[in-house]
Amino acid sequence: MFELIGVAPQALFGQLLLGLINGAFYAMLSLGLAVIFGLLNVINFTHGAQYMMGAFGAWMLLNYVGIPFWGALVLSPIIVAIIGMIIERTLLRRLYHLDHLYGLLLTFGLALILEGLFRRQYGSSGLPYDNPLPGGTNLGFMFLPNYRGFVVIASLVICLATWFVIERTKLGSYLRAATERPDLVQAFGIDVPRMITLTYGFGVGLAALAGVLAAPAYQVSPTMGSNLIIVVFAVVVIGGMGSIMGAIVTGFGLGVIEGLTKVFYPEASSTVIFVIMAIVLLIKPAGLFGTAK
Amino acid sequence: MTTSHIATSAGQDGYSPVRIIIALAVLAVLLVAPFGVYPVFLMKVMCFALFACAFNLLLGYVGLLSFGHAMFFGGASYICAHAVKVMGFSPELGILAGTAFAAVLGLVAGLLAIRRLGIYFAMVTLALAQMFFFFCLQAPFTGGEDGLQAVPRRPLFGVIDITSDLNLYYVVLAIFIIGFAIIYRTVHSPFGQVLKAIRENEARAVSLGYRVHQYKLMAFVLSAALVGLAGSTKAIVFQLASLTDVAWQMSGEVVLMTLVGGMGTIIGPVVGAAVIVTMQNYLASLGEWVLVIQGVIFVLAVSLFRRGIVGEIVAFIQKRKDAAAN
Numbered sequence: 001m002f003e004l005i006g007v008a009p010q011a012l013f014g015q016l017l018l019g020l021i022n023g024a025f026y027a028m029l030s031l032g033l034a035v036i037f038g039l040l041n042v043i044n045f046t047h048g049a050q051y052m053m054g055a056f057g058a059w060m061l062l063n064y065v066g067i068p069f070w071g072a073l074v075l076s077p078i079i080v081a082i083i084g085m086i087i088e089r090t091l092l093r094r095l096y097h098l099d100h101l102y103g104l105l106l107t108f109g110l111a112l113i114l115e116g117l118f119r120r121q122y123g124s125s126g127l128p129y130d131n132p133l134p135g136g137t138n139l140g141f142m143f144l145p146n147y148r149g150f151v152v153i154a155s156l157v158i159c160l161a162t163w164f165v166i167e168r169t170k171l172g173s174y175l176r177a178a179t180e181r182p183d184l185v186q187a188f189g190i191d192v193p194r195m196i197t198l199t200y201g202f203g204v205g206l207a208a209l210a211g212v213l214a215a216p217a218y219q220v221s222p223t224m225g226s227n228l229i230i231v232v233f234a235v236v237v238i239g240g241m242g243s244i245m246g247a248i249v250t251g252f253g254l255g256v257i258e259g260l261t262k263v264f265y266p267e268a269s270s271t272v273i274f275v276i277m278a279i280v281l282l283i284k285p286a287g288l289f290g291t292a293k
Numbered sequence: 294m295t296t297s298h299i300a301t302s303a304g305q306d307g308y309s310p311v312r313i314i315i316a317l318a319v320l321a322v323l324l325v326a327p328f329g330v331y332p333v334f335l336m337k338v339m340c341f342a343l344f345a346c347a348f349n350l351l352l353g354y355v356g357l358l359s360f361g362h363a364m365f366f367g368g369a370s371y372i373c374a375h376a377v378k379v380m381g382f383s384p385e386l387g388i389l390a391g392t393a394f395a396a397v398l399g400l401v402a403g404l405l406a407i408r409r410l411g412i413y414f415a416m417v418t419l420a421l422a423q424m425f426f427f428f429c430l431q432a433p434f435t436g437g438e439d440g441l442q443a444v445p446r447r448p449l450f451g452v453i454d455i456t457s458d459l460n461l462y463y464v465v466l467a468i469f470i471i472g473f474a475i476i477y478r479t480v481h482s483p484f485g486q487v488l489k490a491i492r493e494n495e496a497r498a499v500s501l502g503y504r505v506h507q508y509k510l511m512a513f514v515l516s517a518a519l520v521g522l523a524g525s526t527k528a529i530v531f532q533l534a535s536l537t538d539v540a541w542q543m544s545g546e547v548v549l550m551t552l553v554g555g556m557g558t559i560i561g562p563v564v565g566a567a568v569i570v571t572m573q574n575y576l577a578s579l580g581e582w583v584l585v586i587q588g589v590i591f592v593l594a595v596s597l598f599r600r601g602i603v604g605e606i607v608a609f610i611q612k613r614k615d616a617a618a619n
Contacts, residue, residue, distance in 0.1 A: 043412045091596060100412050101358045102595050105552065108545060109591025116584030230541060234420040237413060267431065274424035278405050281417065285408040 013142035015259040021148055021217060023255015024155035025051075027248045028210040029232045031162055032203035034241040038179040039199045042092060042103030046084075048229025049114035050204045053080045054211025055220045056118060059129055069132035069216065077208040084204030085197050092200070093193075111226065118222035126219025151213050158209065159248045166244050175199065234277045240290015250288060323466055332462040333530065338570045339469040340527040345550040345562030346476050347519035352548075353557030354480055355512045356492035360415045360544050361402065361422030362520055367539030368425060369395040369521030374441040374534035375434055384449050388468075388525040395521020396514055398425075403513035407506060410495075419541060426539045440535030444528060461530065468526050472519050477559060479515065488512055549587060552594045555601025564602050 029047060036044045044050075057076030061067040067075060087110065095102045133147040166172035178185040178192055186192045211225075218224065239250030254273050262269040280288060326335055344366055351357045373391030376382040382390065406417045429435045436442070446455045455461040479485050491498045491505055499505050528534045537543065546569065554565025569587075576583050598605055 037412075043416065091592065094596060098599075101415070102599065104358070104412055104415055105548065106592055106595040108548075109588045109595065112545070112588030112591060113585050114588075116581050116586075116588060120581040120585065226541070230419055230423045233416040234423075237409070237416050237420065270427045271424050274420050274427075277417070277420055278424075281405045281408050 009141060010143070012263055015263045016256060017142075017144070017148055017152070017259075019256040019259020019262070020152050020252065021255070022258060023252035024152055024159075025210050025214060025228065025251075026232055026235045026255050027159050027251025028155055028206055029228065030235045030239065030247045030251050031159060031244065032206035033232065033236055034244065034247045035162075035166070035175075035206075036200055036203035037241050039175065039182075039196055040088075040092065040103070041096070041100050042107065043100070044200075044203065045104055045107035045229070046087070046110045046114065047107075047204075047207050047232070048225030048227075049111040050080055050084060050207040050225070051211040051214070051228060052118065052222060052225030053083070053114065054208025055129075055215040055224060056122075056211075056222075057208065058212040058215045059127055059220045062129070069129075069212075073209070073212050076212045077205040080208035080211075081201040081205035085201040088197050088200040093196075111229075115222050115226055122222060124221065124223060126221035126224075129215040129220050131216045147216055151217060154213065155210070158206070159251075162206070163244045163248065231273055234273050236287075238273075238277050238280045238287060240287025242287070242290040246287075246289025320470075327459055327462045332458040334570075334574065336458075336462055336465045336530045337527075338567050339465050340523050340530065341547075341550065341570050342563040342566040343469050343472045343523035343526075344520055345547050345554065345566045346473060346559075347516045347523065348547045349551045349556055349558075349562040350476055350479065350519070351512055351516045352551055353561075354485060354492060355488045355509060357407075357509065357513070358412075358415045358548070359406070359418040359513075359516075360541070360548065361406075361418030361420075361425075362517075362547055363539050363541065363543035364402065364422040364425040365395040365399055365517040365520040366524035366527075366543060366547075367429065367534070367536075368398055369524035370528040370534040370538050371429060371435050371441065373525035374444045374528040374532075377447065377529070378441055378444045379434070383447055383451060384455065384529050388522065388529065391525030391528065392518055392521040395524065396518035399514045399517020399521075400510070403510045403517070407509045407513060419544065422539070422544055423541060426536070426541070429536060429539050435534070435536075438536065440533060440537075441528075442533055444532040444534070446529065446532065455529075465526055465530060468522065472522050473563075475515075475519065480559060484508070484511075546587070549591055549594075551601075553590060553601055555604030555607075558601070558603045558607060561601050561603035568602070 029051060033044055033047055036042060036047075054076050057079055058069065058072035061072040061075060062069070091106060091110075092103060095106060131147050133150055136143050136145040137149070138144075166175060174185065174190055174195065178190070178195055182192050214224065235250055235254055236247070238254065239246045241247070254276065257276070258269060258272055261272040268275070344362075348359065348362050351359055369391035371391075372394040373387040376390045377384060377387035402418065402421045405421065406414055409417055430437065446461065449455050449464060453460065453464070455464055480488075487498065487503055487508055490501075490503070491508060495505055524538060527538070550565035550569045551562045552565070553568055554563065555561030572586070573583060576586060579586075594601065600608055
């Protein structure tokens with residue numbers, strides 16, 4: 001069968017796996033964007049920089065403090081989330097009564113600052129981060145590097161856990177209620193401003209967690225976030241921000257499509273997601289899982 | 294974007310004597326400026342000022358924040374450079390070709406982008422521009438990482454020598470004035486009034502019977518074409534078209550210029566462009582700090598002076614007037 005389509009199965013499954021890993025990052029980042037947007041009405045342009053900070057956090061914890069990957073997996077997202085919550089309290093909060101676009105502009109400025117600072121300190125080229133799970137498993141039809149398998153499974157678990165918390169728990173129901181009518185939720189005695197801060201922190205932490213997971217898979221570099229965030233924006237436009245599950249499915253799906261494009265038509269692999277976005281805009285402007293607003 | 298506080302003061306149509314005198318004074322300064330200031334720097338400012346004004350037509354007067362205008366700026370600059378350098382076009386035809394290309398690209402991108410509103414519009418334009426960036430990176434005629442260098446400055450219309458920076462300065466000045474006049478006329482026309490109505494309340498504009506989508510698309514194409522005019526001119530001035538002009542950072546820079554100068558004001562973007570280009574010139578040696586400083590200006594502008602330099606001045610004058618009237 002593989003001879004028929006003229007592609008070696010190793011290459012096909014290898015790219016499929018890479019696509020799944022990319023998709024995992026798309027899913028986690030667009031999930032965080034969607035959660036933040038739902039409550040704050042802010043498109044968090046800093047999301048890419050916060051993903052990059054997560055990766056750098058892991059690198060710094062290892063090289064300056066000696067904390068290995070598994071410790072950084074917990075610590076780095078918490079640190080980045082705290083920085084995020086400080087930003088929300090001091091800067092973002094003042095803009096909620098204004099047009100959404102000001103939030104976008106502010107977070108864009110923050111992204112420039114963060115990227116500039118890290119480029120100033122660490123240069124534009126990437127820093128290596130050792131693979132914490134070397135080796136691999138032979139699955140018969142392909143060779144699976146252990147760490148890559150771990151990334152896919154870990155991110156799936158994280159995404160599904162997020163979905164479960166938001167859609168199936170009491171905390172999540174507060175969150176969804178506050179997304180619809182913050183004033184009413186506040187009237188019921190729930191501290192909405194604190195909820196907003198924590199939600200922003202959660203979304204940012206999710207981005208940083210993706211960054212830590214990305215550190216051993218790619219290189220740690222100051223530009224890793226800005227390159228990714230634009231693709232994630234396209235993913236968000238394709239999926240629409242209406243549903244959590246939609247963000248997860250779209251993220252993974254587009255990662256796989258991108259991986260397949262690398263096998264069959266490599267020239268288009270960097271643009272395929274944008275082309276899909278254009279097609280979706282023509283057919284279903286609200287996005288695949290979105291509701292027209 | 295809600296900029297009603299600006300609209301009240303900037304919306305007045307004006308050919309009052311004071312304005313005409315100010316305009317003539319500015320023109321006089323611009324005519325003698327190259328004898329005091331390095332002409333290439335002034336030309337750079339004018340190219341970016343036109344870029345920002347055309348961008349502001351969309352952000353300030355229709356309320357559409359495009360994060361992808363670099364594709365028109367850089368795209369036009371590639372087409373103009375290619376037409377002049379490889380195909381042997383004269384500069385005026387090269388600039389026309391670049392502008393026409395930007396208009397067509399604007400039509401395609403606009404048809405897609407105006408299907409979404411607000412932040413989605415920003416994300417769609419950003420994504421489309423990124424797609425165009427990758428296209429330019431891979432397409433053979435753009436010269437990849439090197440760009441198109443040493444674009445010849447052939448005589449304009451076959452007679453005007455533009456190899457000297459001083460001569461070229463007056464050509465660029467003429468182009469800038471034409472572009473600025475088009476924007477000024479558009480903003481102060483009935484068409485411009487409808488655009489402002491859409492910005493203030495799109496639902497009401499629809500209910501009044503305006504075909505909002507067509508108006509938005511026309512504004513988008515006009516903006517893209519004028520940005521293309523600026524980009525093509527820049528290619529002639531610097532004899533260069535490169536990936537810098539199509540990268541997302543360029544889209545961000547024009548947003549910054551407009552924000553700093555004052556969106557929704559007619560000369561705000563000119564002031565913003567002058568400020569940012571000057572800053573970049575002086576701080577060029579600081580390397581990566583430029584990015585940080587630009588980010589800080591973004592944050593400060595959004596947090597503290599959302600009306601921008603010109604917007605704040607206009608608001609201050611208005612306040613004084615109101616106080617005097619009482």
